[in-house]
Every structure is written in structure tokens, then in C-alpha cells.
Amino acid sequence: MHHTAARPGLSWHPELEARYAELGAKLEPLLPCLEWPLHLPWIDAIRTLKRERGAVIMAHSYQSPEIFHGVADVTGDSLALAQAAADCDADIIVLCGVHFMAETAKILAPGRTVLIPDLEAGCSLASSITAADVRELRRLHPGAPVVSYVNTTAEVKAESDACCTSANAVQVVEAMAAESGSERVIFLPDRFLGHHVAQHTAIELVLWDGRCEVHEQFTAQQARHARERFDARLVAHPECPPEVQAEADFVGSTTAMGAWLEKEQPQRVALITECSMADNLRARFPKVEFIKPCNLCPHMQRITLPNIHACLQHLQHEVVVPDDVARRARHALERMLAVGRRDRV
Numbered sequence: 360m361h362h363t364a365a366r367p368g369l370s371w372h373p374e375l376e377a378r379y380a381e382l383g384a385k386l387e388p389l390l391p392c393l394e395w396p397l398h399l400p401w402i403d404a405i406r407t408l409k410r411e412r413g414a415v416i417m418a419h420s421y422q423s424p425e426i427f428h429g430v431a432d433v434t435g436d437s438l439a440l441a442q443a444a445a446d447c448d449a450d451i452i453v454l455c456g457v458h459f460m461a462e463t464a465k466i467l468a469p470g471r472t473v474l475i476p477d478l479e480a481g482c483s484l485a486s487s488i489t490a491a492d493v494r495e496l497r498r499l500h501p502g503a504p505v506v507s508y509v510n511t512t513a514e515v516k517a518e519s520d521a522c523c524t525s526a527n528a529v530q531v532v533e534a535m536a537a538e539s540g541s542e543r544v545i546f547l548p549d550r551f552l553g554h555h556v557a558q559h560t561a562i563e564l565v566l567w568d569g570r571c572e573v574h575e576q577f578t579a580q581q582a583r584h585a586r587e588r589f590d591a592r593l594v595a596h597p598e599c600p601p602e603v604q605a606e607a608d609f610v611g612s613t614t615a616m617g618a619w620l621e622k623e624q625p626q627r628v629a630l631i632t633e634c635s636m637a638d639n640l641r642a643r644f645p646k647v648e649f650i651k652p653c654n655l656c657p658h659m660q661r662i663t664l665p666n667i668h669a670c671l672q673h674l675q676h677e678v679v680v681p682d683d684v685a686r687r688a689r690h691a692l693e694r695m696l697a698v699g700r701r702d703r704v
């Protein structure tokens with residue numbers, strides 16, 4: 360997907376190709392054929408640097424296959440990456456994902472150096488709400504606990520009672536309602552994830568109008584087309600609009616999508632989510648045919664092999680969170696992990 364033109368000193372040679380034959384075979388069906396020789400020197404150099412630096416590379420499910428399969432030590436959804444950061448004992452974490460994921464890692468692993476290859480990798484959900492907005496919501500709904508999706512800034516997390524991911528949102532909302540004695544929970548910022556949660560709980564939710572710019576573009580018509588034209592089962596991320604979720608056979612987090620495929624082993628599936636997700640799962644499920652009614656996340660796509668290499672080489676783009684904000688945000692994240700931790704998948 361990315362164009363990672365090799366540069367002098369980082370060029371392809373036959374010995375490299377032989378050494379990485381197994382990885383090459385795995386990636387071959389996932390990449391346009393001209394790309395492997397361009398990626399391979401970077402993959403080799405990044406692997407060497409990460410050993411020298413004592414670094415761990417964590418990559419979200421939406422990272423391109425050459426990153427996800429080529430250089431990452433830990434892969435998964437937001438919850439898996441948050442758990443891995445909390446449990447990590449490496450000196451350096453390179454977070455291949457978006458900024459809120461790197462902040463989450465830093466908050467949960469305050470003693471580690473957390474680097475992100477591109478500080479501009481943002482998220483439309485995280486930028487949809489501020490700490491002042493959360494304080495105003497609390498003023499309007501006194502007594503209602505605040506549950507915020509991890510797709511938020513550290514400042515917003517610091518104003519929240521608990522965080523959640525798409526994998527544990529229902530559990531966290533119910534736990535916070537029970538703990539506070541309130542029948543109403545403020546759930547932010549994703550309105551569509553809020554809709555998904557509302558269908559699985561009797562708790563009243565106060566929602567914010569944040570949206571994922573990638574998932575909000577999917578339509579019910581596209582979903583029906585995938586089913587009717589390709590006879591595919593449909594799996595959607597809960598950030599999709601409600602009418603798309605209604606068409607799906609399964610709605611879940613990026614890791615839950617993999618678990619569903621494992622269980623159902625469908626012949627053909629349409630993943631209604633970011634494009635890289637299907638690419639990455641194709642390597643794990645070679646017998647499943649993936650239809651891709653997908654959109655790319657421009658923020659996730661900012662992370663490339665060359666900027667991962669630069670990040671490790673120069674130890675650059677450190678993510679820092681002020682102590683007071685980090686302490687309060689950590690409390691909200693730890694509440695989430697206490698309720699909604701999952702066994703590694």
C-alpha cells in the first residue's frame with residue numbers, strides 16, 4: 360500500500376530474500392507484487408534496530424500488512440494494545456497506530472519511552488470533544504458517570520470515570536452504572552458505538568455526536584450489495600452507522616471480528632471496516648474469501664516503514680502526557696482494565 364522506495368544502504372539483495380522467504384510467502388498475496396522488494400530492506404533494518412534499542416513495536420489491526428506482519432511484536436485492537444502496554448517491560452514502545460493509542464500506552468506504562476512514527480496521526484473521534492465539553496455534560500447530567508471511548512485525548516480521559524474500547528463498552532457501562540447507582544451514563548464521543556451499546560443494555564445513555572470519519576461513510580446499500588452480489592456474510596465495526604450495523608451478521612471490535620471468523624469459518628465475508636483489516640486477516644484465514652467494501656483511515660496510513668525506522672534510529676516523536684492529566688486518565692483506564700480486561704487472543 361505504501362511506497363517505501365529503498366534508499367542507498369537499504370537495498371534489496373538475494374540473501375535478504377532467502378532469509379525472509381517465509382515472511383515473503385505470507386505477504387505475497389497481500390501486497391501488490393512490486394512492493395515486497397521495496398519493503399524487505401526496511402523490514403530487515405527495523406528488526407535490527409529494534410533489537411539494538413530494546414524496543415517493542417505494537418501495531419493496531421488497521422496497520423498495513425508490511426507493518427502488521429513484517430515488524431510488529433504485538434498486534435491487535437485498542438484493548439489488546441492497551442493491555443500490552445500496561446504489561447510491557449521493554450524500555451521503548453513504538454506505537455504503530457494513532458496518537459490516542461500512543462497516549463494510552465504512555466499513561467499505562469509511565470516508566471517507558473513511548474514513540475509514535477508520526478505525531479500527526481490523529482482521529483476524528485478524539486478531536487470531536489474537549490475536556491471542557493465533558494465538564495459541561497457533567498453539569499447538565501449531575502450524578503451520571505462518564506464513560507469515554509479510548510478514542511479520546513488524555514485530557515478527556517482525565518475528566519472521565521472510566522474508559523472503554525469497542526470490545527468492552529457494554530461491560531464498562533453496566534459496571535459504572537451499578538457502581539454509581541445512576542440509571543443514566545454519559546457515553547462519549549462515538550454516537551454510533553453508543554447506539555450499539557444501547558442495544559445491549561437497559562441503561563439510559565447520554566450520547567455525544569462524534570463520528571469516525573472512516574466508518575460513517577459506509578451505507579446500508581453497500582452492505583446489502585456485498586451480501587446479494589457476492590453472497591457474503593457481513594461483519595461490521597460498531598463505529599458504522601446504525602443502519603449498517605442492522606445489516607450485519609456480526610458487529611464487533613477488530614479483534615472480535617477475527618474471533619468470529621475463527622468460529623464461523625464463512626466461505627465469503629465482507630468486512631465493513633478499514634481496508635487493512637481484511638488484508639491482515641487474509642493471512643490468518645487463507646480459505647476465506649474477503650470482499651472489501653472498505654475505506655482507508657488517513658491517520659493510520661501515516662505510519663510507514665521509513666518513518667518507523669526513523670523513529671527508532673533517532674528515538675524521535677516521544678509522546679508525553681503531563682503528570683496531573685496522566686494520573687487522572689490512568690485512573691479511568693485502570694477502571695476499564697479492572698472491568699473489561701480480556702485474556703490474550
Ligand code: 13P
Pocket residue numbers: 420435436437438510524525526571596598611612613614
Ligand atoms: P478497535 O477498538 O476495534 O481496535 O477500534 C479502534 C479504532 O480506531 C477503530 O476505528
Ligand code: SF4
Pocket residue numbers: 457481482483484485510571572573574598633656657658659
Ligand atoms: Fe479514528 Fe476512525 Fe481512524 Fe479509527 S478508523 S483511528 S476511529 S478516524
